[in-house]
Amino acid sequence: MLNALRLPLAAKLLYWEKSLRQGALGKGGQQPILIFFHGYSLAHTIRPLVIARALRRRGYRVELAGRGGHAALIQGEGFRVHDVETMPQSRMDQFVARGEYNYYSQKWIEDCVRSERALLRKIKPGLVVQDMKPTVSLAVRLEGIDEAQIIPGYKQPGYADPLPLLDCFSTEAGPFDEFLCRHAEEVRPQRTFRLIADIPEFYPPGDRVSGYHYVGPLLDRPKEPRRIAVLDEGWDLSLPLVYITCGSSGRPPDYLDELIEAFGKRAYRLLITTAGRWTKEVGFGNVKVVDFIPGEWVLRRAQMLIGIVGIGTIYQSLGCGVPLIGAPEHLDQEYHLNRVEELGLGVKLDRREFTADRILWALERVLDEYAAYKQRCIVFGKSLSKWQGGEAVADLLDSHFSANEHAYKIEYPYLIEEKEFEYYLDATTPGSLTRADVKELLQEGVKRGLPHQWRGQHLFFDRLDSWNWLYDREPRFFAADYWALEKKRRRFFVHSNRRLQAQSEWQRYRVRYQYRIFPEGLEAGRRAKIFLPYPISEKNQDKISLIACKPGEMERHFAPALGFFYGYSFRVDALDKPLEFAYECDLEVREHRLGAEQEQVWLSAGERETYLELEPRFLEIPEVVQFRRRLGRMGGATVEMRARGIYESIIQTKRFKKTRERVQNLINSTLSVLRDSGGHCISLSQAFIALCRAEGIPARERAGALIGYPTGAGGYSMKTYREPVFGHTWAEFFLDGRGWIPVEFHGVVIAKGAMTEANVQDPELRIRILENTPKYQQYYFGGLDNQRLYCSNSVKRIPHCLIEQPEYASGDKRRWHAPPDLRFECELQVACT
Template identity: 40%
Template sequence: MGVDPIERGEIVDPSFLQQAASQAAVFAGGGDPGFFYQALFKGIPVIGLPTNGPQDYFSDRLQALGLGIKLSYRDFNRPMALVQSVEGVLNHYAIFAKRCRAFAAEIQQWQDAHRVADIVDGYWMSRMKENRLDSQYQIAQRDFVRQLSLSTVLNDEQIEEMLENGCNHQMPHEVRPDGIWYDRFDSWNWLYDNDARFFARDYEAREEMRSFFITKKNGALHPAMEHQRLQLTYTFTLSAVEDAIHNARIFLPYPIATDFQTDIKLLSCSPTEMQEHFLPHAGFFYGYPIVCDFSSGAAYTFSYVCELTVYARVMGTTGTDETLTSEQFECYTTVDESLVEHPLVRRCWEEVGMDEGTSDLEKARLLYDYLAKNKHFKKTKDSCQCYQCSTLKALTDDGGHCITLARAFIALCRLQKIPAREQTGAIAVNPLGPRRYENRTYDEVVFGHTWAEVFISDIGWIPVEFHGISIGAPALTEANGQDEALRHKVLENSDPYFDFFFGHLDCFHIVCSNSAAKEVPQAVVYEETDHGPPRIHRPDALREECRLVFECV
């Protein structure tokens, strides 16, 4: 039987594994792919003794394919368990060996290490030559400066100074003949993590704003008011960086009525013809047609003004008679079955430490703390943000953003049979003056913020917001927290914010339709075709600016 000397802490010649594979009947070891593939290339059955998540997953796959046996972590230190596993393989050796030989024949084409090295070298050489930035996320300096100036309290001069400093300190960028280019996400993450001024200005501005929304009493945070009448002004500006004439359709998200968001009234819209496309119950100005001529550098602006009353959310202040029907319960506890026995999810349960006596409310809080207090805020490049992918991403990555973490939390709650759902909308970000705030974005939606709600018997639906990861202890790094006073302030406020955002919301979370915010672009182009329906798409040359102003009435 082959035994892995590396697992005993010995340094061995790599040829040992090949030599052992030529003589062994069974391979047993921790479950690293490199170790076991030496056996599998020779058609030899294996026994996995995993000690970490990746090894656990790989051993599960080997057992599922019938190529060997996996021992559980509990059996790891029981010699007889290993002996019995070896006997089990040997007693059915013909069956195991037949499967392993067939598997070996399939994987021979992938044995060439030189081919792998050529692929890796080729990838990095191409990145060094001309593709160091992800083409999908690259952004010219003028656009990046515009994005940062709209979404922060910094002016263009301050931003350009920070970018120049970042380019001298390994911030993702690329110098080209037409100027400097950045990565829309990675360069922003670098600034947030490494530029102390960028982090400090962002934090202090939001603290100024939060001081009006949230108040501290007896060491705990509470909404500053029970409800607030707001006037919202939403402005969407569409431009292009190339001369073109487009037959466009405009789709603007609009607040929807909920138990905590009421008396919504449209005051005006521009152009006024947009009102013919107003669908308030669906949360849309839907498909307003317009021909946009960008040949002269023109920009087109669409806007509306409305009023609504928003009520603060405070968990447990009143009881509730609300119940869920069986259909609702099934809807809000349905989750991808592949997550049920996934090794990452099983490891999550072990680390969170829930048992049969843990209440649903306690389980939800444990899962919230597990995600919120161990994840760093960052923008991520997710090819898919479904509940399954968001969960696996959150359980493997050291960071995430509101959509990833909210959806991971919802999926984990549903796996525990705790009803959970998603809410989408907008939040106030920067102060404008007394009782006026705004949220501005560039080529990103304002109404894309996401949080979760869980249903707890006798309490009802409670909000769960992951905003705390961007303002609490997980946001700090050695580089961005150099100011000791600021670091102390962030750490002091961290736990109170986490306590507040589990079960509470202020009056400045505006809810809109999920589909209006995430599934339908705000501007698309219709192009007639020779045959069939028109082609509907969003040209890369389009540029969008969004601005939502909150004014307390």
């Protein structure tokens, strides 16, 4: 499991290596890695220090920056430490004690960022790593420097039980976004990656999102001497040892007085570490108090850990197989201790009840079932032993990159074997490109820089980047796609009054849709459910009639109002051939022509609110602020003019490309489009919708399927492999009195923006593209062809196939799941009738 989790990290960190090892060498030597720490907290000093040690051992030039009492630990190990403005822990603790988290005022943010930017300009690092320094994330965005954030596992997207984060505590909301909004024009391109300092067994993976990577706990492990006087001398070693830690920050440890009194009269040894925060005399021979001693030294001898514990101490305890009793003072501690209790590894107490009586009660509770608690902790400790702290980061930077500086690294979710990629391309390209042609293109492309990776004797490609490379750099690949689609366009479109329009407003089709599952990876005897998308009835699609379906009993699950054959259930028996599900229907599709709307319709107040909905922070995102300022300079008094301005800004500056956003929503898609050179139908449409809503223009998303490439007289086919056919996306915005106006981004595929210096070498094709540019870009703002089918937007959320996992109880959402490695193909065949 560890290797599987490291592979995505290796691939995504490729650009770090290029910066650090290729372009970063000059007269002054290698650019440093600059690591920011929060020196008022021991935990947020140790974690950066662990990474710094590991990187230094690998030969990287490392410098650190921070402020606080624990900075001396780093300086004592010979690292160069720069002083930067840092929020004092005392201010944080005062706010947190009141249940408030808005300790970062605008003045504090301005002061911290100013200090950090000055250092970044002086050091010019190739990469910044930061722990508990949220203002650094602002500084690197203004300086255009790549960043790695150390984060907990519960902050990964899609985590099953997320911790609500207040706006004032988030770098993506509240005062932080206010700051970026004021400095929007200074924001420069950069990338941010998150290093999850947890393990999957403690915080299970959420959505597999690019840029979030487990690296394991970042723990200090000093070499332990054979004998430690404070632990091994001066008291009765036959008594069980209880270790109490007060933490290095937070509220005063006022519970210690009565706790020492209670334990001093019982048959335990009590070792307390206080970080210098409690200095009274102790009158019991079985109780010792020290400022500090490495936690693992104590825990290897202890039967129990008690305290105000952070994640580092929790992992130390579990790594030694020791159950724990803890109370939280901060949000993150609350979350960590919830998981400890859920996993049966210890007991969580309320901080207000962290008294001697309650602690002794919890201690007795654990001791009553100590063997069970101990065994669970030992098992968990074995999972921890696979991770080597800072070495996980250093190993990846060193082993995965240094072996071959120029090797392309592929993220695991996009890794596709050579034969699979050939099959994928053969299925999804026009018939004019044969399987042999595809094989030849790949062989030649590998020699010319096509993204690929060798693993032993096996060749792998990147499902997205390798496709983008072919589209941008291989003339035969681009031309085959363009000419096939141009042939279709010529069949359907005519010029009328200097505008494009369909030859027939309504077009009737005979449709056959087939979904085929390959048996590899399926398990005989498992139950499965099928959800096949079906065209829906609406104003531009009518006279839909089902002719037949296969298997016939699937008709009992036919739900045309939903737009699905919904939840057809069967048991997987034979695995000797593909499983096939299909239907056939007739329907008519109408072209939408700009200016032909005569509906005289308006939205209700509730509908308008729905189609203007945006997260409040969207308007403060710097890239959005910049775009809207440019849009404002372009003018546009009417709704239609403003919507057109957004459309033209996108189609004139962006091009088609397959992108990696794993979670698709209005914010992610907009940022992907504005920060990158282009996008696909979903990201471009969602960006348009979000930017319209930002201007007060109601907008929504529509979905369907394109009829594909011509196959003969009146016939068309769209085929995909391990991707859905239904799910093509376009946008609509609302004009009062005229209704919903479609906006389609075919212009980025048809127009001159699709050309690169390498992908068009045929003069005739270049001329055709230039001729097509203005008319198609004009047509698809307000016009929508009838070379498509309309379906429910739910097709992008409901998978075609769910497989039962009977080990989970009925009603558990995990009982039915969509296998990520399921091999399937979809084929849409359409005949004009």
